[in-house]
Amino acid sequence: MIDRGLLTVRGAGRSTIDGVLRLGYATRFLWLTLTHSLTCLQRPRLVVREIYFSGVLSLVIVLVSGLFVGMVLALQGYQTLRTYGSESALGVLVALSLLRELGPVISALLFASRAGSAVTAEIGLMKATEQLRAMEMMAVDPVARVIAPRFWAGVLSLPVLSAMFTAIGIYGGYLIGVVLLGVDEGSFWSQMQNSVDFREDVVNGMIKSLVFGVAVAWIAVFEGYDAPPTAEGVSGATTRTVVTSALAILFLDYILTSLMFRGA
Numbered sequence: 001m002i003d004r005g006l007l008t009v010r011g012a013g014r015s016t017i018d019g020v021l022r023l024g025y026a027t028r029f030l031w032l033t034l035t036h037s038l039t040c041l042q043r044p045r046l047v048v049r050e051i052y053f054s055g056v057l058s059l060v061i062v063l064v065s066g067l068f069v070g071m072v073l074a075l076q077g078y079q080t081l082r083t084y085g086s087e088s089a090l091g092v093l094v095a096l097s098l099l100r101e102l103g104p105v106i107s108a109l110l111f112a113s114r115a116g117s118a119v120t121a122e123i124g125l126m127k128a129t130e131q132l133r134a135m136e137m138m139a140v141d142p143v144a145r146v147i148a149p150r151f152w153a154g155v156l157s158l159p160v161l162s163a164m165f166t167a168i169g170i171y172g173g174y175l176i177g178v179v180l181l182g183v184d185e186g187s188f189w190s191q192m193q194n195s196v197d198f199r200e201d202v203v204n205g206m207i208k209s210l211v212f213g214v215a216v217a218w219i220a221v222f223e224g225y226d227a228p229p230t231a232e233g234v235s236g237a238t239t240r241t242v243v244t245s246a247l248a249i250l251f252l253d254y255i256l257t258s259l260m261f262r263g264a
Contacts, residue, residue, distance in 0.1 A: 095196050
């Protein structure tokens with residue numbers, strides 16, 4: 001029993017130390033990416049191409065998911081509000097839920113699953129086929145040429161995707177609440193307009209999506225660059241990107257929500 005307990009403690013300690021070391025390595029990698037981002041400013045086509053790969057190709061899944069999330073939210077909210085005779089407040093419920101929480105969080109999770117995993121797999125495959133080493137031999141910095149454009153593409157794409165997710169989600173709530181369930185259209189929009197505050201709700205929601213974009217892009221490029229140059233290593237890095245990104249998004253959401261909406 002004692003030996004087994006010691007092994008458990010040793011294993012936990014080793015995992016903690018490895019985690020701290022890996023976090024430090026990832027932080028150093030982020031700083032290296034930021035300091036090598038001047039190439040992105042000098043050659044914006046690199047970022048634009050990656051925005052298409054990460055953002056535009058994720059647009060369909062984000063819009064379809066946003067529509068259905070808004071529709072489900074309206075259905076569930078209507079049943080609850082009808083109990084208290086407050087059906088006219090359905091627009092407020094849909095808008096605030098999407099602006100503050102569901103829009104940034106779900107769009108970030110979708111982005112991590114689709115674009116983040118793809119970026120990790122692409123960079124990991126480039127490492128496995130020694131394309132990154134070949135770039136170094138040709139005096140081309142792979143961090144500036146490969147990593148930084150993909151990082152900034154993720155940072156810039158996610159806030160736009162989150163805004164579109166929220167907009168289409170509100171429209172889905174309108175379809176269910178007004179068109180299907182018969183909520184008064186004037187009350188739906190007027191109460192939403194009176195209750196939604198631009199700074200407290202819209203700006204804070206965009207700040208959330210920007211922070212999530214930094215986290216997801218950072219994790220995706222780091223896992224790809226750090227992946228072992230084998231098929232199994234790239235597969236494991238892709239899985240770690242999705243899992244770590246999801247945990248980071250939910251953790252950051254709690255921190256940001258506690259800071260932003262304490263007095264709301």
